[in-house]
Amino acid sequence: MIILNLLYLLVGMAFIILCIVDFIWxxxxxxxxxxxxxxxxxxxIWRMARMIGGNHSKSLSLAGPFVLSATLLMWISLLWIGWTLIFAGLGQAISPSHGTDAISWVDRFYFAGYLIFTLGNGDFSPKEGSAQIVSVLATGTGMLFITFGVTYLISILSAVxxxxxxxxxxxxxxxxxxxxVSSAWNGHDFHNLDLLLASYSEQLSSLAAQHAAYPVLHYYHAVSHKTAMPSAIAILDEAVSLIKFAVPVSYHPNQLLLKEMRSSIDQYLDTLNKSFYKPSKQIPPIPNFNIFQEAEIPMMPETDYLNAFATLENRRRKLLGGLEADGRSWSSS
Structure with a gap:
């Protein structure tokens, strides 16, 4: 009996430590x-969503909320089961407020639950000694979970x-x-993009930091293509590449802003390494450079910009991988 109680204590502590470490992490x-x-x-959960829903946006849009809900439920379960096992390992650590019936597993589960959620129910109480200290610790972890869990939830929804x-x-x-690129050309240069590049760089840096801190954001799939982050990043990065490598420098927007925009995109792409994204095995198609002629935009020599785009294959495969993971395709004219 002593060995069994010790086993309950060790397993319960393992569950609680795992929960706290994963929660704080x-x-x-x-x-x-x-x-x-x-x-x-x-x-x-995401793999199952892709397996069941394929590339159907409506189905995939449920994955993010489901991942977040399942994560919160997992933390609650680990904490609840862990404290239940610890009270089981303490033997006769709790007693009913009325009567002398033996404490069952349901009673322990119930007692641990109302301690975690601080319900203040007096049906059971800890016996004097170590059980009282353990009860206080259980209540403390419950309050910690509720406080930080709500803060985490609000942060995620705000970032989405x-x-x-x-x-x-x-x-x-x-x-x-x-x-x-065609829309940004004012007939003389690309300086119309200056204010937009400054604004987008700041927003994207903030979003990249949020995606690094909360990888669950990657699982929030947008139903509408117009609100999809992966396709927006692909369009923005490809546009920056077109201006940077296919247009003479004298027509570029502010060089510092262009460099900052590139850096912000790099920062966002770095967050993809920590999620479920993988670079695509395919290389995206070369952009349609005929649009430059149609818009009368000056261009670098053909060999220069084609060679430059050849050096961007790994970067463009990563962008395409992000689109594929999100169930979308590469957009080109």
Missing amino acids: TTLWIDGGAGPVTNRLSSL TMKRSFASSIHGLGETAEEL
Whole structure:
């Protein structure tokens, strides 16, 4: 009996430690991304969503909320089961407020639950000694979970709104990189982009930091193409590449802003390495450079910009991989 109680204590402590480590890793460690359990659970749910729903946007849009809900439920379950096992390992650690009936597993589960959720129910009480200290610790972990869990939830929903607003703004300029470049040309140069590049760089840097801190954001699939972050990033990066490598420098927007925009996109792409994205095995098609002639935009020699785009294959495969993971295709004119 002593050995069995010790086993309950050890397993219960393992569950609680795993929960606390994964919870703090995911919610408080900004540079750590998702905790080991959360990361595996999220990837599993997303793979199942892709398997069941394919590329159907309506079905995939449920994956993000489901991943977030399943993560919160997983933390609650680990905490609840862990404290139940610990009270079982303490033997006769709790007693009913009325009567002398033996304590069952249901009673322990019930007692641990109302401690975690601080219901203040007096049906059971801890016996004097170590059980009282353990009860206080159980209540403390429950309060910690509720406080930080709500904060985490609000942060995620706020970031989802921000990323969709950003994507919508990019798509408003053009549904392809070629269209965006053509729209930005004022007949003389690309300086109309200066203010937009400054604004987009700031927004994207913030979004990249949020995606690194909360990888669950990658699983929030937008139903509408116009609010999809992966396609917006692909369009923006391809447009920057077109201007940078196919247009003479004298017609470029502000060089510092162009460099900052490139850096912000790199920062966002770096967050993809920590999620379920993988670079595509395919290379995206070369942009339609005829649109430059139609818009009368000056161009570099053909060999120069084609050679430059050849050096971007890995970068463009990563962008395409992000689109494929999100169930979308590469847009081109």
